[in-house]
Amino acid sequence: MNERIMALRDRVRAGDHRCLRQAASIKVLTECEARQLSWPRRVACLVRRQCEAEQVIIEADERIVFTRTLPGVPAIYSPDDWARMTSGRTLHELGPVSNIAADWGLLLTQGLLGRRQVALDTRQRLVEDPKGVEFLDCAIETIDAVLHLADRYAEQARAMGSENLATILERVPARPARSFHEALQSLRLCQAVVWLGGNYHVGLGRFDQYMWPYLQVDLQTGLLTIDTAEELLAEFFISLNKDSDLYPGVQQGDNGQSLTLGGVTPAGELAVNELTLMVLRVSRDLALIDPKINLRLSAQTDLDLLASATELTRIGLGFPQYSNDDVVIPALVEHGYDLDDARDYVVAACWEFIIPGRGMEVVNIGAVSFPAAADQAIRTGLSAGDDFDVLLGRVSENIDQQVHLIADAYSRLLLPPAPYYSVFMRDCLERGSDLSNGLKYNNFGIHGAGAANAADALAAVKHFIFEEGSISPQDLLSALEADYANYEHLRSRLAGEGPKVGNNDDEVDQLMVRLYTDFAGACEGYGRTPHGGILRPGTGSAMYYIWLATGHQGMREPVVGATAEGRRSGEPLSVNLSASLGVPVRGPISVLQSFAKIDYRRVFNGGPITMELSDSVFRNPESIHKTAMLVRIFAQLGCQQLQLNSLNLETLLEAKKHPEEHKDLIVRVWGWSGYFCELAPEYQDQIIARHYFGS
Amino acid sequence: MTSGMVFDIKEFAIHDGPGIRTTVFLKGCPMSCMWCHNPEGQSLEPLVIRSPAGERIAGKVYTAAELASLLNQQVDILRANEGGITFSGGEPLLQADFVAEVIDLLDDVHILFDTCGFGGEKSFRQLVNRSDLIYFDLKLIDNKAHRHFTGCANDLILKNLQVLSEMGKPFVVRVPLVPGVTDTDHNLAAIAQVVCDLPGLMYVDLLPYNKAAGSKYRYAGMEFNPEYDEAQTLNINTGIFKRAGIRVNVV
Numbered sequence: 001m002n003e004r005i006m007a008l009r010d011r012v013r014a015g016d017h018r019c020l021r022q023a024a025s026i027k028v029l030t031e032c033e034a035r036q037l038s039w040p041r042r043v044a045c046l047v048r049r050q051c052e053a054e055q056v057i058i059e060a061d062e063r064i065v066f067t068r069t070l071p072g073v074p075a076i077y078s079p080d081d082w083a084r085m086t087s088g089r090t091l092h093e094l095g096p097v098s099n100i101a102a103d104w105g106l107l108l109t110q111g112l113l114g115r116r117q118v119a120l121d122t123r124q125r126l127v128e129d130p131k132g133v134e135f136l137d138c139a140i141e142t143i144d145a146v147l148h149l150a151d152r153y154a155e156q157a158r159a160m161g162s163e164n165l166a167t168i169l170e171r172v173p174a175r176p177a178r179s180f181h182e183a184l185q186s187l188r189l190c191q192a193v194v195w196l197g198g199n200y201h202v203g204l205g206r207f208d209q210y211m212w213p214y215l216q217v218d219l220q221t222g223l224l225t226i227d228t229a230e231e232l233l234a235e236f237f238i239s240l241n242k243d244s245d246l247y248p249g250v251q252q253g254d255n256g257q258s259l260t261l262g263g264v265t266p267a268g269e270l271a272v273n274e275l276t277l278m279v280l281r282v283s284r285d286l287a288l289i290d291p292k293i294n295l296r297l298s299a300q301t302d303l304d305l306l307a308s309a310t311e312l313t314r315i316g317l318g319f320p321q322y323s324n325d326d327v328v329i330p331a332l333v334e335h336g337y338d339l340d341d342a343r344d345y346v347v348a349a350c351w352e353f354i355i356p357g358r359g360m361e362v363v364n365i366g367a368v369s370f371p372a373a374a375d376q377a378i379r380t381g382l383s384a385g386d387d388f389d390v391l392l393g394r395v396s397e398n399i400d401q402q403v404h405l406i407a408d409a410y411s412r413l414l415l416p417p418a419p420y421y422s423v424f425m426r427d428c429l430e431r432g433s434d435l436s437n438g439l440k441y442n443n444f445g446i447h448g449a450g451a452a453n454a455a456d457a458l459a460a461v462k463h464f465i466f467e468e469g470s471i472s473p474q475d476l477l478s479a480l481e482a483d484y485a486n487y488e489h490l491r492s493r494l495a496g497e498g499p500k501v502g503n504n505d506d507e508v509d510q511l512m513v514r515l516y517t518d519f520a521g522a523c524e525g526y527g528r529t530p531h532g533g534i535l536r537p538g539t540g541s542a543m544y545y546i547w548l549a550t551g552h553q554g555m556r557e558p559v560v561g562a563t564a565e566g567r568r569s570g571e572p573l574s575v576n577l578s579a580s581l582g583v584p585v586r587g588p589i590s591v592l593q594s595f596a597k598i599d600y601r602r603v604f605n606g607g608p609i610t611m612e613l614s615d616s617v618f619r620n621p622e623s624i625h626k627t628a629m630l631v632r633i634f635a636q637l638g639c640q641q642l643q644l645n646s647l648n649l650e651t652l653l654e655a656k657k658h659p660e661e662h663k664d665l666i667v668r669v670w671g672w673s674g675y676f677c678e679l680a681p682e683y684q685d686q687i688i689a690r691h692y693f694g695s
Numbered sequence: 696m697t698s699g700m701v702f703d704i705k706e707f708a709i710h711d712g713p714g715i716r717t718t719v720f721l722k723g724c725p726m727s728c729m730w731c732h733n734p735e736g737q738s739l740e741p742l743v744i745r746s747p748a749g750e751r752i753a754g755k756v757y758t759a760a761e762l763a764s765l766l767n768q769q770v771d772i773l774r775a776n777e778g779g780i781t782f783s784g785g786e787p788l789l790q791a792d793f794v795a796e797v798i799d800l801l802d803d804v805h806i807l808f809d810t811c812g813f814g815g816e817k818s819f820r821q822l823v824n825r826s827d828l829i830y831f832d833l834k835l836i837d838n839k840a841h842r843h844f845t846g847c848a849n850d851l852i853l854k855n856l857q858v859l860s861e862m863g864k865p866f867v868v869r870v871p872l873v874p875g876v877t878d879t880d881h882n883l884a885a886i887a888q889v890v891c892d893l894p895g896l897m898y899v900d901l902l903p904y905n906k907a908a909g910s911k912y913r914y915a916g917m918e919f920n921p922e923y924d925e926a927q928t929l930n931i932n933t934g935i936f937k938r939a940g941i942r943v944n945v946v
């Protein structure tokens with residue numbers, strides 16, 4: 001990457017542009033109330049006013065523009081009105097629609113004017129349908145607002161003498177893109193406005209698919225070379241990092257600006273192209289946390305591609321994350337997704353599989369706490385003198401109850417309208433219906449957290465109490481009650497001995513498999529939700545590996561105290577699919593073999609095997625090649641998803657002591673990567689406690 | 696059924712041979728090299744390791760059948776990824792009967808035998824016969840220096856190297872570069888002279904000194920007293936080998 005690009009990167013990383021931000025958010029509530037606007041019209045008004053209030057920022061050497069200056073998203077209802085409207089209803093997280101995938105190809109191939117024309121045509125057809133007309137008017141209002149914002153950028157570019165940029169901005173996003181540069185600029189502006197309207201976790205979808213035709217033509221005609229194309233791509237990626245501190249998330253960096261590479265086309269052809277590799281290279285050279293990269297693969301994927309991906313893993317950003325098409329696509333098809341849609345899947349903010357432009361899916365409505373299910377069964381079952389099978393029955397019942405609790409809460413889900421975001425969904429403008437009314441797929445996903453801890457706990461009970469008889473039920477119950485105070489010997493036995501997930505040991509792995517089978521059964525048994533979809537069980541933990549152990553305000557999920565695998569109250573669970581913290585683990589192959597046993601046909605919401613490799617693993621081309629093979633083994637074993645992180649434990653400990661010297665240190669947290677020093681201490685400590693596989 | 700003692704089984708051992716490998720570290724070594732980076736593998740008895748990561752015992756007894764069945768769980772994966780099983784240590788020759796029995800019980804898979812070469816010829820042949828590739832360590836050619844720094848004479852080692860060459864199995868000679876001890880031009884030239892005419896030699900690996908070893912001694916309750924300067928710049932003189940017509944890598 002040349003000096004100009006690296007200077008641009010460093011300026012954004014240093015936050016120089018943040019001084020251009022306006023001091024306060026705008027106010028739109030008065031206008032909304034004075035005009036007595038409906039909810040959709042308030043949202044449209046909000047998007048329009050945000051666009052109008054944006055100040056045009058073009059830096060001298062910038063070729064992909066838009067720098068957000070508005071610090072926040074203003075309220076469109078008074079707190080009282082909002083409370084009245086939402087009373088008795090469930091809001092997902094912050095409220096606005098998040099974590100779905102747009103079909104950005106609609107923007108690039110039709111332009112906003114093309115989308116506007118679709119809206120106008122439908123409006124003529126639906127003239128008798130006031131709801132439809134209102135939605136379309138709202139969508140058109142937002143389109144016009146973005147077009148106006150683009151005009152102002154074009155004027156400023158012209159005034160600054162940036163003729164090329166001005167020409168591009170006069171063309172896009174209004175009309176279809178004709179070049180790679182136009183496509184990137186169009187996407188940058190239109191995606192940023194989705195954020196500006198209050199929607200969040202706005203991803204970039206199958207970037208190497210919808211972008212490739214533009215790059216391909218430019219390379220063929222000689223408009224671009226590989227080098228100049230890489231520069232443009234780098235500028236686009238840098239621009240995605242400008243406003244990310246304004247984006248909501250549980251922790252800074254948790255912003256869902258993900259993109260997905262590789263895999264197959266809807267027709268089933270291999271989808272890897274030159275842009276796939278270019279994204280991997282540019283991301284590696286920039287070493288920024290956005291965009292977060294996902295790579296789709298199969299057991300047949302070329303090792304050279306995996307080696308390029310490993311070069312990205314090596315620099316320690318915690319991505320790419322790998323998803324196995326061999327497993328994901330059949331599971332989606334089995335659950336009602338059309339084959340061509342399933343083949344077109346992308347990874348949402350963290351790991352969930354969704355179909356761009358075709359899903360109003362809420363993929364993270366909550367988490368089943370396996371440790372709580374196991375713990376309650378152990379405490380109740382041992383007190384009641386159950387045999388082990390009866391105790392396992394209690395686990396199943398508890399999981400079923402947790403699933404019902406979460407799903408019932410979401411039967412009252414209230415989704416706010418999103419007329420602007422709807423522009424980039426298939427069939428919203430065509431049918432005159434906002435995305436919040438539902439799209440082709442309307443399923444809900446539930447995480448399944450702490451399975452390794454729960455299985456280890458159940459295995460400890462089975463092994464030490466029911467088989468060996470070396471620990472009495474009463475001793476274990478007392479130790480749990482006392483949070484292991486004065487039971488250190490017992491605790492260290494429970495933690496250090498007996499079968500543990502991550503060692504390819506069927507005795508404990510089958511208990512983990514059973515947890516997920518119970519979970520899948522509970523979801524399948526629940527049937528259809530009032531939103532017309534099903535429940536998708538998953539293997540991710542999200543932040544619940546901390547929250548389920550410590551509690552969190554407003555959380556529906558049960559908190560668990562000390563558990564039978566020797567974990568003290570408050571200590572974190574393992575993240576996603578990974579061995580419990582501090583237990584003996586044979587190594588990465590055994591870890592993959594353990595987690596390969598899960599029935600991913602039924603447990604298909606996503607959630608990666610998460611593995612920390614010591615950075616010394618990546619020393620030379622030969623070890624890069626071997627790490628690529630490790631990724632291929634993941635696919636060969638039929639696992640579903642993998643996060644490989646390259647970390648240096650000593651650097652992490654150093655960074656805790658001297659954060660000022662490690663501002664650029666990036667780590668993968670649960671389904672996203674962030675700056676280590678910007679994380680809360682409990683998240684830092686959990687990463688430090690993970691298993692590190694050395695060279 | 697023979698039993699043996701193992702102090703570690705390491706998966707995804709990327710520096711222990713071709714492809715994806717699992718390495719079995721056999722406990723016990725006849726030598727006690729001053730720079731040994733697996734000091735916990737030297738004694739034939741289990742050893743308590745106390746490190747910041749907690750306490751563990753290095754040294755676990757397996758029957759040959761137990762160890763083979765554990766390894767057989769992965770053999771298909773290793774074979775499909777150009778790899779196999781590596782037997783290292785410590786020194787596998789000290790438990791040759793055990794190792795041989797384990798190998799005989801393994802499904803078809805590439806076997807790498809990583810040895811210091813110090814052992815009886817019968818044991819040595821027993822393991823070489825069962826292996827596809829041998830990593831043979833050579834440290835010092837001067838016998839007096841060898842005794843001083845490793846605690847053993849090198850006659851047996853040099854003899855086994857000849858035996859190995861006559862057996863026709865492919866092998867790699869590995870030279871740990873210890874500053875001022877093994878990395879001198881004099882020693883490297885002597886090694887080059889010993890190995891240059893051996894027909895089965897594939898190449899020489901030079902292994903630069905690893906400073907991290909010191910803390911492992913502390914964790915194992917042992918003392919680390921190097922008589923050389925750890926900070927001294929290494930003499931990584933590959934030219935000596937190249938001039939002798941020997942392929943050489945720095946690992």
